[in-house]
Amino acid sequence: MQATSRRPLAAAVAVLCCLSMVVPVAGAPSADARPVASQGSPGPCAGTVTSPANGTTVISVQGFEFGQDGGKRPAKLVGVGPSGDIEWVHQSAEKYDVVWGYDVDPMDNGNLFVTATTRGHETLVYEFDPDTQERVWSKTFDLGDTHDADLINDGEAILLANMRNYNASAERNDDRIFVYNRTTEEIEWEWRFDDHYEPQNLEENYTDDWTHVNDVDKISDGLYLASPRNFDQAIVVNRSTNDIAMTLGEDGETDILNEQHNPDYLESGNGTPTLIVGDSENDRIVEYANPDGDLTDGDGWNRTWTLTGDLNWPRDADRLPSGNTLVTDSSNHRVLEVTPEGEVVWEFYAPWLVYDAARIPAGEHGGPTAMDLNATGTHEIRGDSDLHKNQSRLSECHAVLENVSGLANGTTESALDDESGESDGGTDATSDDAESTGEESDETNIGSDGGDDDPTSTGVPGFGPLAALAGLFVALGTGMGRRR
Incomplete structure (x- = not known):
């Protein structure tokens, strides 16, 4: 995070790159860790499970552990059964040279659309089949550290959020959202933040990670919801007019x-x-409603629902059809399903540093609002297992997840035992798994107009220079960490 006028330098260091957490150093289990309530044979990664989930929960794990013995750990996807049992683990770091795992979206056909950053400082997106544990197709973009890409228009196009895109030679920041046409293999539309925001009116560093736009969704024809994190805003962009139609x-x-x-x-x-x-x-989940029904009226938004309590840097919340909310509690290394009143009914741990979670077959978007549920107000989390306070239990869980590759019952060939012995790093879309499906994969890389600031150059892949400094503090045992 850049030092800004609203935060003194000392505070900026304390929350380097959006981090302000203290992570327990490996040691004895927490004295107040509560017993686990579960069903089936969930193993050491399950927390509270008083109500089995309605389907498989897919968790995207970035793979970074803070603390004295912390550091980069392998990225992966974890498929979790209704009672907290491990169904499968997709070791994307080993399979496709993924450094950072980001967004994962359920598709209508039961597969997953995955966004990741590879070691080669490229963005890799692919369709993943949980049943075969293989890719159906993949596409590589010459863009570093993209957090979100979505299939839109019946899979004919890809909508991407492109951050960390400063063009030093042109002295221009090209952070943007854009639509890539999979048929023409060209960008058919793009929207640059620099055309709509005045850098002098913002507190962020224009020449660094200016917007950190971490999410973009199509919410209807011609309307895209984007999240320029560093601007503390969620915005809706109108594709036809190129105007910002809504700001929260x-x-x-x-x-x-x-x-x-x-x-x-x-x-x-x-x-x-x-x-x-x-x-x-x-450290909360919030829901805002605009009773005026006018997306253009940013002043019309009222906070109608708040989830607080033992949350540490939550980075995703999906409203399920049941009215419960699936919460990605990132720095507590867990995913929670909570009732509208805050009661935890399902909990699973996936060290280290979870980014996103989705429920199959329920999609990422949808479900009733807090007003529909008559659950408006502030609710505090209760009934969770507190396993994040037990370092030994987290380490045990991590070890279990590291030792599963493919289906947990062992019927799928291990991703670590690929006979080719090669990892495509996201640069060769004609991998064995793509060929086995009989489908043609996209092969064209698409260039970026931005700079080539490699997130791996700091020695802490995917983190900027200030974050590397934070990592050094962590290694020295200061207990400081970096939020991403």
């Missing part, structure tokens, strides 16, 4: 949103526009 939040007004992640658009039964957001730096 304001740069520096952190009581509304504070460096949020992954806003989702909901609509109440009476048509009221609603956003549910991981309000990350405020």
Whole structure:
């Protein structure tokens, strides 16, 4: 994170790159860790499970552990059964040279659309089949550290959020959202933040990670919801007019949103526009509704639902059809399903540093609003297992997940035992798994107009220079960490 006028330098160091957490150093289990309530044979990664999940929960794990013995760990996807049992683990770091795992979206055919950053400082997106544990197709973009890409228009196009895109030679920041046409293999539309925001009116460093736009969704034809995290805003862009049709939040007004992640658009039964957001730096999940029904009126938004309590940098919240909310509690290394009143009914741990979670077959978006559920107000989390306070239990869980590759029952060939012995690093889309499906994979890389600031150059892949400094502090045992 850049030092800004609203935070003294000391505070900026304490929350380097959006991090302000203290992570327990390996040691004895927490004295107040509660017993685990579970069903089936979930193993050491399950927390509270008083109500089995309705389907498989897919968790995207970035792979970074803070603390004295911390550091980069392998990225992966974890498929978790209804009772907290491990169904499969997709070792994307080993299979495709993924450094950072980011967004994962369920597809209508039961597969997953995955966004990741490879060691070669490229963005890799691919369709993943959980049943075969293989890719159906993949596409590589010459873009570093993209957090979100979505298939849109019946899979004919890909909508991407392109951050960290400063063009030093042109002295121009090209952070943008854009649509890539899979048929023509060209960008058919793009929207640059620099055309709509005045850098001098914002507190962020224009020449660094200016917007950190971490999410973009199509919410209807021609309307895209984007999350410029560093601006403390969620915005809706009108593709036809190129105007910002809606803004929730304001740069520096952190009581509304504070460096949020992954806003989702909901609509109440009476048509009221609603956003549910991981309000990350405020350690809460918030839901805002606009009873005026006017997306252009940013002042019309009211906070209708807040989930607080034992959350540490939550970065995603999906409203399920049941009315419960699936929460990605990133720095507590877990995913929770909570009732509208805050009761935890399902909990699973996936060290280290979870980024996103989705429920199959329920999609990422949808479900009733807090107003529909008559559950407005502030609710505190209760009934969770507190396993994040037990370092030994987290380490045991991590070891279990590291030792599963493919289906947990062992019927799928291990991703670590690929006979080719090669990892495509996201640069060769004609991998064995793609060929085995009989489908043609995209092969063309698409260039970036931005700079080539490699996130791996700091020695802490995917983190900027200040974050590397934070990592050094961590290694020295200061207990400081970096939020991403």
